[in-house]
Amino acid sequence: MNRVTLFAICASAGFLLYILEMVRRRKLREEYSILWLFGSTFILVLSLKQDWLVGIAHAVGIVYPPSFLFLVGILFILLILIHFSIAISKLHQMNKKMAQEIALLKTKTNERRGAP
Amino acid sequence: MEGTPPRILVVIPAYQEERSIGGLVRTLRERFPYDVLVVNDGSTDRTSEAAREAGAIVLDLPCNIGIGGAVQTGFQFARDRGYDIVVRIDGDGQHEVEDIPKVLEPILAGQADAVIGSRFLGETEYRGSIPRIFGIRFFRLLVNLTTGYRVTDPTSGFFAINRPLIEFYSHHYPSDYPEVDAYILMHRLKSRAVEVPVRMYERAEGKSSITAFRAVYYMVKVTLSFLINCIRRFG
Numbered sequence: 001m002n003r004v005t006l007f008a009i010c011a012s013a014g015f016l017l018y019i020l021e022m023v024r025r026r027k028l029r030e031e032y033s034i035l036w037l038f039g040s041t042f043i044l045v046l047s048l049k050q051d052w053l054v055g056i057a058h059a060v061g062i063v064y065p066p067s068f069l070f071l072v073g074i075l076f077i078l079l080i081l082i083h084f085s086i087a088i089s090k091l092h093q094m095n096k097k098m099a100q101e102i103a104l105l106k107t108k109t110n111e112r113r114g115a116p
Numbered sequence: 117m118e119g120t121p122p123r124i125l126v127v128i129p130a131y132q133e134e135r136s137i138g139g140l141v142r143t144l145r146e147r148f149p150y151d152v153l154v155v156n157d158g159s160t161d162r163t164s165e166a167a168r169e170a171g172a173i174v175l176d177l178p179c180n181i182g183i184g185g186a187v188q189t190g191f192q193f194a195r196d197r198g199y200d201i202v203v204r205i206d207g208d209g210q211h212e213v214e215d216i217p218k219v220l221e222p223i224l225a226g227q228a229d230a231v232i233g234s235r236f237l238g239e240t241e242y243r244g245s246i247p248r249i250f251g252i253r254f255f256r257l258l259v260n261l262t263t264g265y266r267v268t269d270p271t272s273g274f275f276a277i278n279r280p281l282i283e284f285y286s287h288h289y290p291s292d293y294p295e296v297d298a299y300i301l302m303h304r305l306k307s308r309a310v311e312v313p314v315r316m317y318e319r320a321e322g323k324s325s326i327t328a329f330r331a332v333y334y335m336v337k338v339t340l341s342f343l344i345n346c347i348r349r350f351g
Contacts, residue, residue: 104192104196107174
């Protein structure tokens with residue numbers, strides 16, 4: 001086993017364990033961890049089985065196998081970013097709704113206190 | 117509801133307008149029998165107190181959620197309290213309160229669902245900055261082309277709507293430049309919208325939400341949201 005393979009295995013395994021630990025400690029919600037877990041498992045499998053990487057790369061017509069990894073990495077990051085944009089939009093909507101509800105409720109309670 | 121007079125609410129979204137809001141509310145309360153609601157969009161100054169002291173009902177939003185969200189809160193209030201008509205005006209003294217009856221008239225007569233006060237109909241002394249005028253021209257074209265409404269002042273924040281629109285807007289109201297976007301919603305509800313001439317002044321207090329720099333950004337954003345509202349589903 002050469003040094004770069006060992007490094008890839010250690011890095012991706014460490015990453016996977018880190019994600020799992022964050023989920024376990026409830027610092028990362030399950031719904032967001034799925035993409036990360038999926039991504040890190042994928043990388044780990046490919047660093048363990050490098051002939052699979054070569055095979056897949058050739059199958060999609062990529063001559064230099066590591067560039068297939070870059071492609072996967074970039075697509076993965078894009079996916080996560082879109083996921084976050086959606087999450088932020090949802091939070092924005094919820095935030096607006098809550099601010100509105102609070103304002104309406106505040107007026108209602110003030111009225112009650114003022115004129116019972 | 118035959119015979120009972122319609123309940124009318126004047127909604128004023130306000131952000132950092134402590135200097136102008138009190139006088140405006142007081143004038144409204146003196147001249148008209150309508151209830152006045154000030155939606156304080158997270159102001160850190162005395163906007164809320166000034167409005168309350170002048171006799172307005174005040175909704176205090178806990179943080180700044182933007183003009184569309186603030187106005188929508190006013191619609192939600194009107195929906196919950198059973199108002200028949202909402203008039204929306206600005207809190208910075210740009211709009212002439214004497215024109216409110218003109219904006220109400222077509223709705224009271226049952227001839228329109230929405231009445232928009234236009235600063236470009238009839239005699240007018242209004243002069244805006246170049247980006248503002250350009251933006252108004254652009255949005256006018258956009259609204260006219262896509263909805264068929266004959267609109268002269270698509271960004272006017274001086275308008276009145278009836279009960280069905282109050283209910284619809286309390287659920288769906290756009291966030292930036294809500295007035296432009298609102299046309300497509302009205303169009304999809306097949307609402308009858310008319311314009312009446314009103315007087316508008318250069319703002320007395322507060323800052324415009326439009327600066328030359330942000331104009332282009334907002335135009336792109338509003339156009340996008342406008343076009344998406346053409347194809348969006350409303351459940």
